[in-house]
């Protein structure tokens with residue numbers, strides 16, 4: 648059966664951001680949930696501009712990122728509750744903070760598990776230190792707290808480990824592979840640390856197969 652394209656979901660969760668001396672960012676902000684299956688170009692542009700500011704890479708432009716985002720999840724056919732989403736905070740029309748959480752089926756010693764793959768967590772350099780990063784990662788982890796996903800699994804650099812530990816995540820030392828990669832034994836994550844949320848729940852020991860590239 649061919650499904651009609653999904654209507655983009657936009658939910659607005661109000662949050663008060665604590666005041667500090669940065670003049671360009673307003674004090675009352677909202678977390679906007681963008682359904683990545685039907686993302687509109689204007690939303691993709693706002694996210695792409697932020698990602699290119701935080702992670703400039705040769706050959707990776709706002710336009711190439713938009714093009715990728717517009718097609719990436721169009722054919723998602725998994726459970727509705729696990730729909731892939733971007734969480735953003737805007738200042739005027741600009742996205743100033745972003746986190747993405749999307750479903751990824753991985754292989755573990757206890758079988759296949761669909762985890763919430765957290766990626767693209769960033770705050771615009773001019774808006775850091777105002778609680779936006781914490782706000783968005785908490786919102787993403789809420790999908791684990793409410794049972795949408797059993798875990799969130801993600802990579803990050805060691806410098807940021809305390810940031811995620813404060814939010815209830817912990818580093819893991821499982822060997823991580825991608826059985827369908829060119830080199831199936833090579834770890835598909837490129838950052839220093841792999842982490843899971845929640846820290847307290849029993850995470851499978853042994854090899855983790857991302858069954859795809861790192862994110």
Ligand SMILES: CC(C)(COP(=O)(O)OP(=O)(O)OC[C@H]1O[C@@H](n2cnc3c(N)ncnc32)[C@H](O)[C@@H]1OP(=O)(O)O)[C@@H](O)C(=O)NCCC(=O)NCCS
Pocket residue numbers: 701744768769770771774775776777778779780781782802803804806807808809810
């Ligand atoms: C990491 C990042 C998202 C944090 O965003 P932010 O909006 O500045 O974070 P917050 O203002 O919500 O920080 C809240 C708390 O975390 C702390 N924190 C922020 N970054 C931290 C870090 N790298 N290590 C430890 N603590 C950190 C803050 O000091 C603050 O603590 P406090 O409330 O006790 O004062 C932001 O620095 C960023 O975009 N970095 C570049 C991209 C990146 O590395 N992303 C993570 C990829 S895994």
